Amino acid sequence: MSLKHVAAVAGVSPSTASRVLAGVDRNVDPELARRVRLACDELGYRVNAAARALRLQSTGSVALVVPAIANAYFCELVAAYSHRLDAGGRRLVTIDTNETLASETRQLGAMDRVLVDAVLVVPVDHRESAAAINDVMRNHTVVQVDRVAAGAGAPSVRLDNAAGMKLLVEHLREHGRRRIALIDAQERSSSSVERVEAFRALAGPHDSVMQMASFSMSSGTEAASRLLADRGTADAVICTADVVAIGVLTALQHGGLRVPAEVAIASFDGTSLTDVATPGLTSLRSPVDAIVTASLEIIDGGTACDVVVDPALVVRGSTVVGS
Amino acid sequence: MSLKHVAAVAGVSPSTASRVLAGVDRNVDPELARRVRLACDELGYRVNAAARALRLQSTGSVALVVPAIANAYFCELVAAYSHRLDAGGRRLVTIDTNETLASETRQLGAMDRVLVDAVLVVPVDHRESAAAINDVMRNHTVVQVDRVAAGAGAPSVRLDNAAGMKLLVEHLREHGRRRIALIDAQERSSSSVERVEAFRALAGPHDSVMQMASFSMSSGTEAASRLLADRGTADAVICTADVVAIGVLTALQHGGLRVPAEVAIASFDGTSLTDVATPGLTSLRSPVDAIVTASLEIIDGGTACDVVVDPALVVRGSTVVGS
DNA sequence: CTGAAAGCGCTTACAG
DNA sequence: CTGAAAGCGCTTACAG
Numbered sequence: 001m002s003l004k005h006v007a008a009v010a011g012v013s014p015s016t017a018s019r020v021l022a023g024v025d026r027n028v029d030p031e032l033a034r035r036v037r038l039a040c041d042e043l044g045y046r047v048n049a050a051a052r053a054l055r056l057q058s059t060g061s062v063a064l065v066v067p068a069i070a071n072a073y074f075c076e077l078v079a080a081y082s083h084r085l086d087a088g089g090r091r092l093v094t095i096d097t098n099e100t101l102a103s104e105t106r107q108l109g110a111m112d113r114v115l116v117d118a119v120l121v122v123p124v125d126h127r128e129s130a131a132a133i134n135d136v137m138r139n140h141t142v143v144q145v146d147r148v149a150a151g152a153g154a155p156s157v158r159l160d161n162a163a164g165m166k167l168l169v170e171h172l173r174e175h176g177r178r179r180i181a182l183i184d185a186q187e188r189s190s191s192s193v194e195r196v197e198a199f200r201a202l203a204g205p206h207d208s209v210m211q212m213a214s215f216s217m218s219s220g221t222e223a224a225s226r227l228l229a230d231r232g233t234a235d236a237v238i239c240t241a242d243v244v245a246i247g248v249l250t251a252l253q254h255g256g257l258r259v260p261a262e263v264a265i266a267s268f269d270g271t272s273l274t275d276v277a278t279p280g281l282t283s284l285r286s287p288v289d290a291i292v293t294a295s296l297e298i299i300d301g302g303t304a305c306d307v308v309v310d311p312a313l314v315v316r317g318s319t320v321v322g323s
Numbered sequence: 324m325s326l327k328h329v330a331a332v333a334g335v336s337p338s339t340a341s342r343v344l345a346g347v348d349r350n351v352d353p354e355l356a357r358r359v360r361l362a363c364d365e366l367g368y369r370v371n372a373a374a375r376a377l378r379l380q381s382t383g384s385v386a387l388v389v390p391a392i393a394n395a396y397f398c399e400l401v402a403a404y405s406h407r408l409d410a411g412g413r414r415l416v417t418i419d420t421n422e423t424l425a426s427e428t429r430q431l432g433a434m435d436r437v438l439v440d441a442v443l444v445v446p447v448d449h450r451e452s453a454a455a456i457n458d459v460m461r462n463h464t465v466v467q468v469d470r471v472a473a474g475a476g477a478p479s480v481r482l483d484n485a486a487g488m489k490l491l492v493e494h495l496r497e498h499g500r501r502r503i504a505l506i507d508a509q510e511r512s513s514s515s516v517e518r519v520e521a522f523r524a525l526a527g528p529h530d531s532v533m534q535m536a537s538f539s540m541s542s543g544t545e546a547a548s549r550l551l552a553d554r555g556t557a558d559a560v561i562c563t564a565d566v567v568a569i570g571v572l573t574a575l576q577h578g579g580l581r582v583p584a585e586v587a588i589a590s591f592d593g594t595s596l597t598d599v600a601t602p603g604l605t606s607l608r609s610p611v612d613a614i615v616t617a618s619l620e621i622i623d624g625g626t627a628c629d630v631v632v633d634p635a636l637v638v639r640g641s642t643v644v645g646s
Numbered sequence: 647c648t649g650a651a652a653g654c655g656c657t658t659a660c661a662g
Numbered sequence: 663c664t665g666a667a668a669g670c671g672c673t674t675a676c677a678g
Contacts, residue, residue: 044461053373093416115438138367219597243670276540278577374655
């Protein structure tokens with residue numbers, strides 16, 4: 001099962017066997033190479049990951065530590081990183097921390113059992129996540145993505161949440177909305193903190209904030225039932241995740257409210273979910289490709305900077321009739 | 324950065340330093356232990372994953388290779404495995420193969436760069452995936468989950484798809500449906516093959532099958548628009564994924580069809596998505612916990628058997644008024 | 647072109 | 663209780 005066995009069967013030294021398998025060093029007698037490959041097939045040999053990584057001091061893998069892949073936005077991030085790394089002969093391993101600090105701490109603490117060159121992390125908590133992140137940094141290149149933890153020494157790539165919120169609120173104001181309900185979740189995440197703060201700064205006396213348990217469609221339906229309970233309180237809704245917005249949209253419609261006539265709905269993220277509802281969902285498209293590019297550049301280039309990317313407002317029928 | 328440095332700073336041998344850090348072997352002079360821990364903190368030392376794994380011949384990690392985490396069912400699987408392993412001091416690393424054989428082959432081929440003890444794989448293709456799976460088996464304990472590939476030598480844990488389809492069809496028939504449209508995707512997956520085959524065996528002259536591109540809500544909305552185009556063709560829909568069913572349900576309602584009065588909708592999976600729509604979605608609840616338990620038992624026990632689990636029909640308002 | 651040797655960083659019998 | 667030594671499986675200068 002080891003290279004030594006293969007070499008023995010092929011009648012060569014481990015050095016030669018290694019050269020053949022690595023594909024490096026073209027200068028190997030074709031006949032010997034053939035024997036090595038034959039021996040591999042016979043023995044069902046596969047190189048040992050740990051030994052190889054120990055020797056090379058590198059792996060081709062990157063970890064992405066996300067709070068919850070059930071959130072469509074993180075799904076999109078996973079897909080984008082996975083695709084990009086795959087194209088470059090590397091791979092992504094995703095680790096879910098279930099939006100809990102305890103699990104995040106455990107998972108980051110155990111990164112020394114996972115073979116990766118770098119760690120991309122979406123911190124669960126805007127304060128408490130710092131310790132675990134600083135810990136992983138001892139061993140790994142780390143980049144904070146989408147969210148940050150105060151006191152964490154890792155570079156970051158994130159959205160300009162304040163600018164995004166401003167785009168959404170101004171868009172709704174332009175269309176006459178004066179009673180906007182912000183529906184948020186995971187209030188301990190830095191993005192929530194930033195968004196809620198930006199919203200309050202722009203809010204008028206009739207605007208309000210509602211906190212839900214999680215970024216999920218069911219949070220959306222639950223928020224909608226509260227909204228329906230005091231019908232008329234809100235003439236617009238902003239969700240901090242489009243997966244929530246989809247739930248809100250369909251549930252409000254079922255409750256008999258006309259969208260956007262009676263209630264306008266808009267959200268952050270702008271994943272492909274914005275297409276599935278009727279009407280389409282006005283959202284803030286996150287430049288996922290730019291985020292992926294910037295964070296991988298930090299990892300590969302070793303430059304430790306903080307990058308802020310701009311969202312773009314995409315107007316659809318959920319806020320403006322016929323869009 | 325290595326244990327040798329730590330030992331040097333603490334004024335002990337690497338052996339002693341290792342004993343202190345591993346926590347094993349309580350018989351270490353408390354004073355030496357203190358010095359070792361101090362040195363660790365000072366130097367920011369963290370154990371090297373590759374070296375440790377090479378020495379111990381084991382890691383505490385398990386890989387789950389899924390076709391697409393955008394499918395809510397796989398999200399649920401990820402969450403369940405992750406939670407269970409986390410509780411046992413192990414961890415899950417998830418790898419997405421994007422429902423393509425090429426990516427799956429690359430990812431499985433590169434499992435020798437990822438540090439895991441075992442690989443749980445949901446094969447993309449019911450035939451072509453076998454080669455890559457047999458390859459990984461050289462190095463790893465492998466279990467096929469949810470789908471299988473013909474010719475793959477790995478044990479498997481899966482749903483009784485034929486029984487599930489029978490439950491759904493009979494339920495719809497009992498409620499008078501005679502024109503059932505089966506909406507499927509990923510027809511090269513073993514689960515699709517089994518489900519479509521079971522459906523055809525039960526199908527009458529007015530039942531039909533529609534194949535979509537992917538398991539996503541947008542596939543559902545697209546399928547719905549086709550259904551609406553020839554209104555009256557179907558009086559019931561079975562989706563092979565509930566994420567698709569949610570798309571179908573909301574889009575059909577927007578198209579003016581009453582559910583379940585004019586069209587009944589039911590699906591496989593039974594994830595938490597079944598709650599978010601109105602009416603609730605009748606579905607075949609997959610026993611995710613049983614799947615997780617069975618597959619981890621195979622991994623841990625080393626027993627190589629094929630396990631088939633039974634789905635349970637959960638009736639909601641999408642097929643029977645008021646359920 | 648090929649092989650013997652060193653070494654990646656760790657852990658654990660083994661001897662003291 | 664502690665340390666010197668061996669070895670996990672691989673790769674790559676180095677010498678030939």
